[in-house]
Amino acid sequence: MSVDLNMLEGLGLSSTNTQRADKSQQGELGQEDFFKLMITQLQNQDPFEPMENGDFLGQMAQFGTVNGIGELQKSFEGIAQSVQSAQTLQAASLVDREVLVPVDMAGLGPEGGVRGALDLKSSAEEVTVGVYDAAGALVRRIPMGAQASGMQSFHWDGMTDQGERAPAGVYEFRANAVRDGSSEQPELLLNSRVESVRTDQRNGGIKLQIEGFGEMDFSEVRRIG
Numbered sequence: 001m002s003v004d005l006n007m008l009e010g011l012g013l014s015s016t017n018t019q020r021a022d023k024s025q026q027g028e029l030g031q032e033d034f035f036k037l038m039i040t041q042l043q044n045q046d047p048f049e050p051m052e053n054g055d056f057l058g059q060m061a062q063f064g065t066v067n068g069i070g071e072l073q074k075s076f077e078g079i080a081q082s083v084q085s086a087q088t089l090q091a092a093s094l095v096d097r098e099v100l101v102p103v104d105m106a107g108l109g110p111e112g113g114v115r116g117a118l119d120l121k122s123s124a125e126e127v128t129v130g131v132y133d134a135a136g137a138l139v140r141r142i143p144m145g146a147q148a149s150g151m152q153s154f155h156w157d158g159m160t161d162q163g164e165r166a167p168a169g170v171y172e173f174r175a176n177a178v179r180d181g182s183s184e185q186p187e188l189l190l191n192s193r194v195e196s197v198r199t200d201q202r203n204g205g206i207k208l209q210i211e212g213f214g215e216m217d218f219s220e221v222r223r224i225g
Helices: 005-010 014-020 031-043 053-092
Strands: 098-101 105-108 114-120 124-132 138-147 150-156 169-179 182-184 187-199 206-210 214-217
Touching: 098 114, 098 206, 105 114, 105 187, 114 124, 114 138, 114 169, 124 150, 138 150, 169 187
Parallel strands: none
Antiparallel strands: 098 187, 105 169, 114 150, 114 187, 124 138, 124 169, 169 182, 187 206, 206 214
């Protein structure tokens, strides 16, 4: 709600407030100033043409609305800071843990395998996942058969189609789903280890460093563990 400073000066209200206010806030009307202005306005009104009750109540409602919006904004800022702090603590606990994220490459160690999932928008008649080495050669084909819509998990045990242990390294995963005779590539997600966590200074977001892939937003994590 803006107020004419010349009017305030004419009523003797602006000199003290101007000294106390920051330059960026000059011209803004505080609650105390508003009531002083209203009292002065009532004292100096024309007795033959007094202020209508509706006008008085309208000004009160207008100031209350503006003041309420300001308080609501402060509350939202406090909630946002609390949420961000909670997210930072949660993200920090993810270091050295596995998270399910939308990536198509993962590292295979000397032991164990790789777990992942497909996000199917609708049911499919046949679903397969292919595992490829750095040269692009197919190492393992994982048939999943018919699958319903939703998140469907799979596991590569680290073995090749020839029944041998695949060498340790980084492998690419490609998914394919057949529906009504047509093929499509559903979203593929892999369990990957979180190497580190940091806060983005520009927007306050949380960034995760994913092993073998790089950095991504905390909001992209679909599942922990």
